[in-house]
Amino acid sequence: NAGVTQTPKFQVLKTGQSMTLQCAQDMNHEYMSWYRQDPGMGLRLIHYSVGAGITDQGEVPNGYNVSRSTTEDFPLRLLSAAPSQTSVYFCASSDGQAYGYTFGSGTRLTVV
Amino acid sequence: AQKVTQAQTEISVVEKEDVTLDCVYETRDTTYYLFWYKQPPSGELVFLIRRNSFDEQNEISGRYSWNFQKSTSSFNFTITASQVVDSAVYFCALRNSGYALNFGKGTSLLVTP
Numbered sequence: 001n002a003g004v005t006q007t008p009k010f011q012v013l014k015t016g017q018s019m020t021l022q023c024a025q026d027m028n029h030e031y032m033s034w035y036r037q038d039p040g041m042g043l044r045l046i047h048y049s050v051g052a053g054i055t056d057q058g059e060v061p062n063g064y065n066v067s068r069s070t071t072e073d074f075p076l077r078l079l080s081a082a083p084s085q086t087s088v089y090f091c092a093s094s095d096g097q098a099y100g101y102t103f104g105s106g107t108r109l110t111v112v
Numbered sequence: 113a114q115k116v117t118q119a120q121t122e123i124s125v126v127e128k129e130d131v132t133l134d135c136v137y138e139t140r141d142t143t144y145y146l147f148w149y150k151q152p153p154s155g156e157l158v159f160l161i162r163r164n165s166f167d168e169q170n171e172i173s174g175r176y177s178w179n180f181q182k183s184t185s186s187f188n189f190t191i192t193a194s195q196v197v198d199s200a201v202y203f204c205a206l207r208n209s210g211y212a213l214n215f216g217k218g219t220s221l222l223v224t225p
Contacts (some may be wrong), residue, residue, distance in 0.1 A: 031211035040121075041217060042203060048212035056210055090157065096211050100147055100159030 002026055006091050006104035013081040013111045021076040021107050023091030029102075031094040032074040036060065036087040037106075043090065049074055081111045114139045116206050118216035125194050125223055133189045133219045135204030141165075145207040146187045148178065151218070152200040160202075163187060194223045 007022045033048035045058030047066040055066050065077040088108050092101040115138040125131045148160040171178045175192045201220045205213040
C-alpha cells in the first residue's frame with residue numbers, strides 16, 4: 001500500500017545509546033519532515049527536507065541528525081539518546097500540491 | 113517566523129451540541145496554507161482540510177465547517193451536532209517555506225453521550 005512507513009513502531013533505549021528511526025515513502029514526494037509529539041506541546045518540527053540532498057532544521061533540531069540521500073528515505077538519527085527525547089515521532093511527506101500531508105503511524109520512543 | 117495558536121486546550125460538550133475550535137496564526141508570507149488535522153485516540157493523524165490564503169470562502173463538509181478570516185488571522189473549525197466519534201485532538205497547522213508544518217498545540221475535544 002502506498003504511504004509513509006515508519007519503523008520501528010516502539011523502541012526503548014538507554015541513555016547515551018544511538019539509533020535511527022526509519023521513514024520511507026513510495027509516493028515520489030519531494031517534501032518530507034519529522035515531528036515529535038509530547039503531551040500538551042502539539043507536534044513540533046525537528047527537521048525537514050525539500051528534496052534529495054537538501055535538509056534544514058525545524059524548531060527542535062538539537063540531538064537529532066537527518067540526511068536525504070534518496071527521494072524515498074528520510075531517516076532520523078538520535079546521536080546520544082536522552083530521557084528528554086522520550087516522545088512519539090511522526091514522519092510526513094508531501095508533493096506540495098493540492099492535498100495534505102501523509103503521515104506515518106508514528107514511533108513511540110522511550111529513553112530510560 | 114510563523115506561529116499557530118490554539119488557545120483552547122480542552123473542550124467538553126454533550127453530544128449534539130455545536131462546538132467551535134479556534135485557530136489564530138501569524139505569518140509574514142503573503143501566500144500561505146493552513147491545515148486542520150484530527151488525531152483520534154488511536155493516534156494517527158487524519159487530514160481534514162487545506163486552505164490557501166487566496167481563498168476566503170467558508171468551507172462546509174457534512175457536519176464540519178471552516179471559517180477563514182484573513183483580517184483577524186483566524187481559521188476556526190466548527191463541528192455541528194457533535195458526536196462521540198468526534199472526540200479527538202484537533203490540530204491547526206501552517207505550512208512553512210520548506211513545505212513542512214508548524215502546528216498549534218492542539219485542542220482536545222471530548223464529546224459525551
